[in-house]
Amino acid sequence: xxxxxxxxxxxxxxxxxxxxxxxxxxxxxxxxxxxxxxxxxxxxxxxxxxxxxxxxxxxxxxxxxxxxxxxxxxxxxxxxxxxxxxxxxxxxxxxxxxxxxxxxxxxxxxxxxxxxxxxxxxxxxxxxxxxxxxxxxxxxxxxxxxxxxxxxxxxxxxxxxxxxxxxxxxxxxxxxxxxxxxxxxxxxxxxxxxxxxxxxxxxxxxxxxxxxxxxxxxxxxxxxxxxxxxxxxxxxxxxxxxxxxxxxxxxxxxxxxxxxxxxxxxxxxxxxxxxxxxxxxxxxxxxxxxxxxxxxxxxxxxxxxxxxxxxxxxxxxxxxxxxxxxxxxxxxxxxxxxxxxxxxxxxxxxxxxxxxxxxxxxxxxxxxxxxxxxxxxxxxxxxxxxxxxxxxxxxxxxxxxxxxxxxxxxxxxxxxxxxxxxxxxxxxxxxxxxxxxxxxxxxxxxxxxxxxxxxxxxxxxxxxxxxxxxxxx
Amino acid sequence: xxxxxxxxxxxxxxxxxxxxxxxxxxxxxxxxxxxxxxxxxxxxxxxxxxxxxxxxxxxxxxxxxxxxxxxxxxxxxxxxxxxxxxxxxxxxxxxxxxxxxxxxxxxxxxxxxxxxxxxxxxxxxxxxxxxxxxxxxxxxxxxxxxxxxxxxxxxxxxxxxxxxxxxxxxxxxxxxxxxxxxxxxxxxxxxxxxxxxxxxxxxxxxxxxxxxxxxxxxxxxxxxxxxxxxxxxxxxxxxxxxxxxxxxxxxxxxxxxxxxxxxxxxxxxxxxxxxxxxxxxxxxxxxxxxxxxxxxxxxxxxxxxxxxxxxxxxxxxxxxxxxxxxxxxxxxxxxxxxxxxxxxxxxxxxxxxxxxxxxxxxxxxxxxxxxxxxxxxxxxxxxxxxxxxx
Numbered sequence: 070x071x072x073x074x075x076x077x078x079x080x081x082x083x084x085x086x087x088x089x090x091x092x093x094x095x096x097x098x099x100x101x102x103x104x105x106x107x108x109x110x111x112x113x114x115x116x117x118x119x120x121x122x123x124x125x126x127x128x129x130x131x132x133x134x135x136x137x138x139x140x141x142x143x144x145x146x147x148x149x150x151x152x153x154x155x156x157x158x159x160x161x162x163x164x165x166x167x168x169x170x171x172x173x174x175x176x177x178x179x180x181x182x183x184x185x186x187x188x189x190x191x192x193x194x195x196x197x198x199x200x201x202x203x204x205x206x207x208x209x210x211x212x213x214x215x216x217x218x219x220x221x222x223x224x225x226x227x228x229x230x231x232x233x234x235x236x237x238x239x240x241x242x243x244x245x246x247x248x249x250x251x252x253x254x255x256x257x258x259x260x261x262x263x264x265x266x267x268x269x270x271x272x273x274x275x276x277x278x279x280x281x282x283x284x285x286x287x288x289x290x291x292x293x294x295x296x297x298x299x300x301x302x303x304x305x306x307x308x309x310x311x312x313x314x315x316x317x318x319x320x321x322x323x324x325x326x327x328x329x330x331x332x333x334x335x336x337x338x339x340x341x342x343x344x345x346x347x348x349x350x351x352x353x354x355x356x357x358x359x360x361x362x363x364x365x366x367x368x369x370x371x372x373x374x375x376x377x378x379x380x381x382x383x384x385x386x387x388x389x390x391x392x393x394x395x396x397x398x399x400x401x402x403x404x405x406x407x408x409x410x411x412x413x414x415x416x417x418x419x420x421x422x423x424x425x426x427x428x429x430x431x432x433x434x435x436x437x438x439x440x441x442x443x444x445x446x447x448x449x450x451x452x453x454x455x456x457x458x459x460x461x462x463x464x465x466x467x468x469x470x471x472x473x474x475x476x477x478x479x480x481x482x483x484x485x486x487x488x489x490x491x492x493x494x495x496x497x498x499x500x501x502x503x504x505x506x507x508x509x510x511x512x513x514x515x516x517x518x519x520x521x522x523x524x525x526x527x528x529x530x531x532x533x534x535x536x537x538x539x540x541x542x
Numbered sequence: 543x544x545x546x547x548x549x550x551x552x553x554x555x556x557x558x559x560x561x562x563x564x565x566x567x568x569x570x571x572x573x574x575x576x577x578x579x580x581x582x583x584x585x586x587x588x589x590x591x592x593x594x595x596x597x598x599x600x601x602x603x604x605x606x607x608x609x610x611x612x613x614x615x616x617x618x619x620x621x622x623x624x625x626x627x628x629x630x631x632x633x634x635x636x637x638x639x640x641x642x643x644x645x646x647x648x649x650x651x652x653x654x655x656x657x658x659x660x661x662x663x664x665x666x667x668x669x670x671x672x673x674x675x676x677x678x679x680x681x682x683x684x685x686x687x688x689x690x691x692x693x694x695x696x697x698x699x700x701x702x703x704x705x706x707x708x709x710x711x712x713x714x715x716x717x718x719x720x721x722x723x724x725x726x727x728x729x730x731x732x733x734x735x736x737x738x739x740x741x742x743x744x745x746x747x748x749x750x751x752x753x754x755x756x757x758x759x760x761x762x763x764x765x766x767x768x769x770x771x772x773x774x775x776x777x778x779x780x781x782x783x784x785x786x787x788x789x790x791x792x793x794x795x796x797x798x799x800x801x802x803x804x805x806x807x808x809x810x811x812x813x814x815x816x817x818x819x820x821x822x823x824x825x826x827x828x829x830x831x832x833x834x835x836x837x838x839x840x841x842x843x844x845x846x847x848x849x850x851x852x853x854x855x856x857x858x859x860x861x862x863x864x865x866x867x868x869x870x871x872x873x874x875x876x877x878x879x880x881x882x883x884x885x886x887x888x889x890x891x892x893x894x895x896x897x898x899x900x901x902x903x904x905x906x907x908x909x910x911x912x913x914x915x916x917x918x919x920x921x922x923x924x925x926x927x928x929x930x931x932x
Contacts, residue, residue, distance in 0.1 A: 141574045441851070459865035460832070467873070470578065470855040474816075474847035474877035484862050484869040 100158035100256075106130065109255055112158045116224050116258070119231075129244045129254030136248040142434075142466075144401055146372050150346055155318050157256040157289070213271070219264040220275060223291045226262025233264050237295055241324040241354045241380070250350040253289050253322040260290035260321065265300040265331070274303040274336070274522055292323040296331035296359075305522070307338040318346045319370075325353035325361055329383065332360045338525060340369035340532070343399055347373040352407070355415075357383030364520050366393040367402050368532060376434060378407030381415035392421040393517050393529075395536055396429030396461075405434035405467075406450075410476075414445040421452040422514050425461035426536065435467040439476050450480040455513050457486065457506070457537075507537040549621045555628075559645035566639040575636030578823045578855040579794055583737060583763040589709055592677040595650035595670070596702070602664030608693075609655040610666055613682050616653030623655055627686050627717050631743045635767040635796040640739050644680045644711045651682035654695060656722075658688035665694040665725075665916050672710050672732060673702030683714035687722035687750075694725035694914050700760070701733035708736040715743050718750040720774060725753045727917045729924050731760040734789070738764040744781075746806075748774025755912050757921050758785040758793050759928035769798040772806035781810040784908045784921075786901075786928045787820035787852075797826040799839055804864075807838035813908045814845045815901050816852035817932055825857040828871065832863045841871035846904050848877070848897070898929055 100108045109130050113123040138147055213220055219230055226234045244254040265271060296302050319341065327333045333353065341347055347370040353361035363377035379388025390406035408417035423431035433452045454463040465482045487509040495505035511518075511530055518526045568584060569576045601610055609620060616624050633641040652668050672679045685695055699710055710732065718724040730738055738761045746752045758764050770779040785793045799808040814822045824843040845854035858871040878900050886896035902925065909921050 141572065441853075454860075454862070456862065456865055456867065459835070460863075461865065463860070463862045465860040465871070466857065467859070468577070468855065468857040469873055469875065470853070471845065471847065471875040472853040473850045474852060475850060476847070476875065476877075478873075478875045480856070480858065480871075480873040482858070482860060482871050484860060484867055486865060486867070 133251035217266040223260040249320045249348045257291035260292040263294040267298040270301040290321045295326045299330045301332040303334040305336040323351040327359035330358045336364045349375040351377040355386035360387040362389040376405040380409045388417040394423040396431040398427040403432040410446040416447040419450040426457045430462040432464040437469045441472045444475040446476040448478040452482040454484045563642035600667035607657040613651030648680045654685045656691040661692040672708040675706040678709045690721040692723040698729045718752040720747040727755040742768040744770040746777035749776035753780040755782040765794040771800045775805045777806045779808040783812045788817035794823040799828045801834040801837045810841040812843045819851040821853040827859040835866045845875040
C-alpha cells in the first residue's frame with residue numbers, strides 16, 4: 070500500500086457490461102482495496118492535511134460504518150456494491166497513458182459524432198491523464214484572480230483558505246446525512262472550492278476543466294461553493310461525452326452556500342460509463358433573497374441516486390431543480406429533488422423530465438417540506454415521463470408536506486409515450502421512424518435543454534439522438 | 543338472535559390468523575407504508591375485543607337469489623361462498639398485523655352475494671354503533687357480484703356516546719364479477735376519543751365497474767388503506783374519499799391502484815378539508831404491471847387548508863412497467879383565495895359563510911362521483927353535520 074508505484078491490473082468484472090474495459094495502470098499513490106482507518110490515514114498523509122481534517126475523516130468513517138444502507142425504499146441493486154472491492158484513493162501523480170488502441174471503437178465514434186475537440190478526447194478516453202487547458206483558459210483565470218475569486222481544488226481550499234472554508238464545510242450536508250455522504254467525508258479527494266467575493270458577478274461559467282493538474286473527476290469528489298452577498302456564479306461539471314471509468318463507485322458531495330442576494334447555478338451533465346454506481350448528495354443553502362438552481366442531466370451510469378436539494382433559509386429565497394434523465398438498457402436513473410422551506414415567502418420549482426428506453430428504468434423521488442408558522446411559501450413540481458419501448462419502466466414517488474394555510478403547492482406528473490400519430494405525421498413527410506422518434510424525444514425535453522449553456526445544449530441534443538438510435542424498429 | 547355454530551374451517555382460519563398476528567411485528571416509523579404516520583396512535587394497550595356488536599340493517603326488497611345477511615350467519619349458512627372470497631388478498635399497505643387481528647376476531651358485519659344478471663336497485667344500508675370503553679370492534683363487509691349484477695352498499699360507523707374510547711378495525715372485500723357494477727360507501731363518524739383502521743380490498747373483473755367511497759368526519763385518528771386490483775380487460779375502478787378533519791384529528795390514507803390487465807382504468811380522487819391543528823397523510827401508488835398496456839390511471843389528492851395550523855402530507859406515486867399507458871397524478875395544497883371570498887362577499891354573503899360554502903363545494907365534488915342519489919344524500923347530510931360542528 071505504501072509503495073510509491075503500484076501496478077494493478079484491472080479486471081473486467083462482467084464481460085457483458087457495456088462500456089467496461091480493462092487496461093493496465095499504475096498510480097503514484099494507491100490506498101489499495103477496502104476501507105479501514107489506515108486508508109483514511111494514508112489519504113491524509115499523501116495529501117498532507119491538517120490534523121482537523123484527519124479527525125473529520127475518522128469521525129466520518131465511524132459514521133459510515135454505523136449507518137445502514139438505505140433499505141426499504143431504495144433499489145436492491147445497491148446490494149451489489151462490494152465496499153471491500155473498491156479502491157478509495159488513487160492519485161493521478163504519475164498516471165500512465167492509455168494507448169488509443171485500448172479505447173473501444175464505439176467511444177471513438179461517439180467522440181466523432183459529438184464533435185469533441187481532439188485534446189478533450191484524449192483526456193476523456195483516459196489516454197491523457199489531464200486535459201491540458203492552460204493555454205485556453207489562462208485569460209479567464211487571470212480575470213478571476215483580479216476580482217478576488219478563489220477557485221482551487223478542495224484540498225487547497227481547506228489548507229490555504231481555512232478561514233473561509235471551514236465555517237461552511239460540512240454544514241449544508243452534515244457527515245451523517247446519509248451513508249454515502251459519510252463515505253465521501255471519510256475518503257474525499259478531488260472536487261473544487263470556490264469563493265465569490267461580495268458583488269462579483271462571474272461572467273463565464275466556471276468549469277472543473279479550468280484547473281490544471283488536479284484531480285478533475287474524483288471518485289469521491291467534494292465541492293464547496295460559497296457565493297458572498299450579491300454575487301453570481303455558474304458552475305459546470307461533467308461533460309456530454311462519455312467518460313470512461315474503471316472505478317465502479319462514485320459518491321460525491323456538493324455543498325452550495327448562497328449568501329444574501331447571491332445566485333448560484335450548478336450544472337451537471339453526468340455521462341459515466343454504464344458500470345458505475347453514482348450516489349451523490351447535493352444540497353444548497355439559500356439565504357435571504359438568494360437563488361440556487363440545480364440543472365441536472367443524467368444520461369450515463371448503471372445506477373444514479375441523486376436528489377439535489379435547496380434549503381431556503383432566508384426570506385424570499387428561491388430554489389429550483391431542473392432535471393433531465395435518460396435511462397437506457399441496464400440503467401436506473403433514480404433522481405429527484407428536495408425542497409426545504411425554512412423562511413417566509415420562499416419559492417421553489419422542480420421540473421423533471423425522464424425518458425426510459427429499452428429496459429431502462431427512471432425514477433423521480435421528491436420531497437417538499439413546508440414547516441409550521443411560515444407564510445407565503447410556494448412550490449411547483451412537475452414531472453413528466455416518456456416511455457419508449459414496451460419494457461421500459463418509470464416510477465414517481467413524491468412526498469409533499471405542508472403545514473399551514475398560507476402556502477400554495479402543486480404537484481403534477483404524467484406518463485406518456487410518443488404517439489403513433491406523431492410518428493406517422495413525420496414519416497409521411499419522409500422522415501425515417503428512428504429519426505422521427507429522436508425528434509419527438511428531443512421535443513419532449515427541448516424546453517429544459519435550452520436551460521443549458523449553448524455548447525452543452527447542442528451536444529446534449531446530439532447525444533440524445535445517439536442514445537435513441539436502435540430503440541425503434 | 544340465533545346461536546351460531548362456527549364451522550371448523552372458519553375456526554381454523556381464525557387460529558391461523560391469531561398466530562399470524564402474534565408473529566407479525568408492529569409497524570415502525572421506518573416502514574415506507576407508515577412514513578409520516580403517527581405511531582403513537584398504534585398503542586392499543588388494555589384494549590379487548592368487544593363482547594357483543596350493535597348493528598342495524600336497512601335492507602330493501604331484494605330480487606330472488608340475492609343473499610344478504612349478517613356476516614356471522616353467512617359463515618354458517620354459506621360457508622363455501624364466504625370461504626372463497628373472504629380476505630383472500632394480503633394487506634400490503636402496512637396494516638397486515640391489524641387485518642390478521644381482524645381475521646382472528648371477526649364476528650359481525652355484512653355478507654352480500656348478487657347472482658349473475660340480477661340488479662339490486664336500492665342501496666343496502668348497515669349501521670355500526672361502537673360502544674364500550676377500550677373495546678375493539680371487528681366489522682367485516684363482504685360483497686360479491688356475479689356477471690352483470692348490480693348492487694350498492696353503505697356502511698355507517700358511529701359511536702354510542704361521546705366519551706368511550708373505542709377502536710374499530712373494519713375490513714371490506716369487494717369482488718366485482720365480469721360486467722357487474724358494485725358501489726360501496728363508508729361513512730365514519732366515530733366520537734373524538736375513538737380510532738379507526740379501515741382496510742379495503744377491491745377486485746374488478748372484465749368490463750366491471752367498482753366504486754369505493756369513504757367519508758371521514760369522526761374519530762381522533764383514522765387509517766384507511768384501499769387497494770383496487772383490476773384483473774380483467776375493461777375493468778374500471780373509482781376510488782373516492784372525502785375527509786374533513788378538525789381540532790386535533792388525524793387521517794392517514796394509503797391507496798394502491800393495481801392494473802394487472804390491459805385496457806383497464808382507475809380514477810382516484812381524495813379530498814381533504816383541514817381545520818384546526820388537524821393532520822392528513824395521503825400516500826398513493828399506481829402500479830401498472832408488465833403487459834397491462836393501454837391503461838388509463840389517474841390519481842388526484844387535493845388539500846384545502848382552512849387554518850394556518852393544519853398539516854397535510856402527500857405522496858402520490860407511480861410505477862409503470864407497461865407501454866401505451868396514460869397515467870397522471872396530481873396533488874395540491876392551498877387555501878381559499880381572497881378573490882373567491884371577495885366574489886361571494888360582493889353578493890352579500892358573510893365571510894365565514896362564504897368560507898363554509900367554498901369548503902362544502904370542495905368536498906361535494908368527490909361525493910358527486912358516487913352516482914347513487916340515496917347514498918349521496920346520506921353522505922351530504924353527514925358532511926353538513928360536520929360543518930355545523932366546526
